[in-house]
Amino acid sequence: MNQKELQRLVEDISINYFHKPFLHQVKINKRMRTTGGRYHLDDHHIEINQHFLAKKYHADLIGIIKHELCHYHLHLAGHGYRHRDADFKILLQRVGGSRYAPDIGLRQKQNKKYFYICKNCKAIYPRVRKLDTKRFVCGKCHGKLVLKEKNEIF
Ligand SMILES: [Zn+2]
Ligand SMILES: [Zn+2]
Incomplete structure (x- = not known):
């Protein structure tokens, strides 16, 4: 258009x-x-x-x-x-207007630098700062989190 x-x-x-x-x-x-x-x-x-x-x-x-x-x-x-x-x-x-801009991932691409993925259930956790993966585990299944490059995920 x-x-x-x-x-x-x-x-x-x-x-x-x-x-x-x-x-x-x-x-x-x-x-x-x-x-x-x-x-x-x-x-x-x-x-x-x-x-x-x-x-x-x-x-x-x-x-x-x-x-x-x-x-x-x-x-x-x-x-x-x-x-x-x-x-x-x-x-x-x-x-029938929208209340917020629909989330099409633009926000994440701008702000989040680190992407952790759960080894077990593959849930993705975008974060602004680095996480201590010894202390933090997946919130869904308690699996181990691993740091990934952004382009490995998107
Ligand atoms: Zn407005
Ligand atoms: Zn998990």
């Missing part, structure tokens, strides 16, 4: 679910890691994480767009547009 198609999709969702036009710009962000989208209070544009433009994430993309449009329409109308506001929670639920 290119920028033009994304813009069109946001405008369509805005009319169909919010019954109001989206009159600003959608931009594609290639560097976003931990969020699916962002609404900008200053100039009212919406950014969408490029990863979600792939066909297989289409349902997630719709949820993200609805989420950002909740911020957009509530803010422009002078209502509670923040996550903790009741207006936001009610509208988000009504239009």
